[in-house]
Amino acid sequence: MHVVTIGTGYVGINTAAALAYIGHSVWGVDVDAGKIERLKAHKAPISEAGLDALLALPLDLKFTTDLSECVQTADVVFIAVGTPSLPNGEANLAYVMSAAEDIGKTLVPDHDVTIVVKSTVPVGVNEMLERRIRERVASNGGDGKYLHFASNPEFLREGTALLDTFYPDRFVIGTRDDLAYQMLYALFEPIIRQTFEMPAFIEAPAMRPDTQCLRTDQISAEMIKYASNVFLALKISYANEIAGLVEKLGGNMADISRGMGMDRRIAPYFLQSGLGWGGSCFPKDSLALLSMARDYGYEMPIVQAAVDVNARQKTNLVLKILYKLHTLAGKRIALLGLTFKPRTDDVRNSPAVDIARDLMSRGALVAAHDPEGLEQARIIYKDDGFVFCNSPEDAANGADALVIATEWEVYRTIDWAKICRLMRKPILFDARNLMRDHRDLVSGFDYTGL
Ligand code: UDX
Ligand code: UDX
Numbered sequence: 001m002h003v004v005t006i007g008t009g010y011v012g013i014n015t016a017a018a019l020a021y022i023g024h025s026v027w028g029v030d031v032d033a034g035k036i037e038r039l040k041a042h043k044a045p046i047s048e049a050g051l052d053a054l055l056a057l058p059l060d061l062k063f064t065t066d067l068s069e070c071v072q073t074a075d076v077v078f079i080a081v082g083t084p085s086l087p088n089g090e091a092n093l094a095y096v097m098s099a100a101e102d103i104g105k106t107l108v109p110d111h112d113v114t115i116v117v118k119s120t121v122p123v124g125v126n127e128m129l130e131r132r133i134r135e136r137v138a139s140n141g142g143d144g145k146y147l148h149f150a151s152n153p154e155f156l157r158e159g160t161a162l163l164d165t166f167y168p169d170r171f172v173i174g175t176r177d178d179l180a181y182q183m184l185y186a187l188f189e190p191i192i193r194q195t196f197e198m199p200a201f202i203e204a205p206a207m208r209p210d211t212q213c214l215r216t217d218q219i220s221a222e223m224i225k226y227a228s229n230v231f232l233a234l235k236i237s238y239a240n241e242i243a244g245l246v247e248k249l250g251g252n253m254a255d256i257s258r259g260m261g262m263d264r265r266i267a268p269y270f271l272q273s274g275l276g277w278g279g280s281c282f283p284k285d286s287l288a289l290l291s292m293a294r295d296y297g298y299e300m301p302i303v304q305a306a307v308d309v310n311a312r313q314k315t316n317l318v319l320k321i322l323y324k325l326h327t328l329a330g331k332r333i334a335l336l337g338l339t340f341k342p343r344t345d346d347v348r349n350s351p352a353v354d355i356a357r358d359l360m361s362r363g364a365l366v367a368a369h370d371p372e373g374l375e376q377a378r379i380i381y382k383d384d385g386f387v388f389c390n391s392p393e394d395a396a397n398g399a400d401a402l403v404i405a406t407e408w409e410v411y412r413t414i415d416w417a418k419i420c421r422l423m424r425k426p427i428l429f430d431a432r433n434l435m436r437d438h439r440d441l442v443s444g445f446d447y448t449g450l
Contacts, residue, residue, distance in 0.1 A: 012080035020061035027070035053201035089287035104136020109146035150175035153225035159343035174221020234306035243273035278340035329363030337406025352405030407432035
């Protein structure tokens with residue numbers, strides 16, 4: 001089939017490349033000309049396991065900044081642009097609206113085409129986008145009978161985006177339109193039925209998943225995405241809340257998470273306590289859900305509590321550092337990790353950055369290192385006052401305390417004895433509990449976990 005994805009961010013590029021791999025003819029469209037140039041040179045715009053190798057294959061995958069170059073022949077058009085938070089927590093719909101405008105003004109359909117919203121959008125937005133595109137197409141003299149619409153939320157995680165795309169637990173299609181459903185099912189059938197040849201560029205799972213396909217209406221599909229993401233976020237906040245109590249009562253939070261996870265109804269995932277959740281989904285989706293509820297005068301105390309506990313986790317860490325050092329003014333804090341989680345170079349909405357800012361606002365100097373995120377951080381946070389360091393040793397040199405803010409595996413095996421010698425005071429705050437089970441390696445430190 002002929003496919004167009006509008007947006008070549010995490011969702012767009014992984015979807016586009018995976019669909020090309022299973023045999024479709026795909027165009028990736030983006031307003032960012034730099035991104036498109038990189039993609040034309042087979043370079044991934046993001047650091048994602050296997051993506052460079054996938055883009056190097058001889059696929060039918062092309063890129064452009066000009067939607068009109070490809071939309072006319074498309075059978076399926078994905079909207080996969082971002083929906084970041086506005087200051088009041090509402091989702092910013094400017095980009096999805098602009099994508100809808102672009103489709104509406106360039107497409108004059110002469111065959112069936114299904115327009116699919118993959119971006120996470122508040123409940124009701126699929127319907128609004130459909131209306132807008134239908135109006136625009138009609139005003140251009142286009143025939144609306146060829147237009148079909150569906151919501152197809154994306155559940156991929158950064159860092160394992162291709163793994164999640166090729167081996168999903170579930171596939172949700174939200175539409176009342178039979179043809180839209182059939183087209184989308186046919187497009188993804190090799191993935192839904194797991195019949196494609198397993199690619200060598202990503203580690204294969206031990207077993208192919210028994211992917212569940214759920215057909216529902218658009219509103220329910222939109223809500224499945226929010227309800228899932230926010231459930232995972234509150235699972236983490238719950239683990240963090242328990243960890244805070246365990247710190248007072250005594251006990252081993254690692255064992256407690258393990259013990260809870262042994263119950264199949266609870267499952268072992270997303271129970272790791274630490275600095276809390278960040279990234280481009282959990283924070284914005286929890287705020288957007290609260291904002292949707294507020295519009296209807298409906299309170300969501302559980303979701304609000306998850307957000308509050310997440311914020312408290314970061315404040316608690318900064319206060320622990322303050323209590324230990326007595327004053328932060330003029331102190332040098334080494335920060336290991338800037339990305340919002342390991343195995344990504346994404347430093348946006350990162351808890352590590354939040355605590356660094358808090359420390360700096362209290363007068364500390366933050367010397368930060370990250371194995372993958374430095375390049376992005378140097379661009380995005382160039383005016384924030386960080387001292388960016390090329391090695392953990394540089395960051396630790398002369399530091400009054402060190403914080404592990406992202407649980408990168410490489411940090412476990414750095415020369416901790418050397419780090420200890422380099423610091424002014426060997427005080428370690430392990431905000432991701434990376435060394436919790438390896439305390440012998442950091443025996444020279446005054447150690448605090450989270
Ligand atoms: C996606 C979803 O779209 C978002 O709703 C979901 O919650 C998280 O995943 P993501 O792919 O991570 O977002 O966004 P991002 O990496 O910011 O990429 C969006 C891309 O769309 C960018 O490359 C941007 O240049 C492009 N874009 C944006 C357009 O092509 N057109 C626009 O009008 C706006
Ligand atoms: C998430 C969802 O998992 C994915 O399904 C959705 O489509 C997009 O949002 P992502 O943001 O890439 O994916 O990261 P994820 O691996 O879910 O982690 C989110 C945050 O939670 C990170 O900051 C991570 O450090 C934190 N986390 C995760 C914990 O603090 N504890 C855990 O046990 C798991």
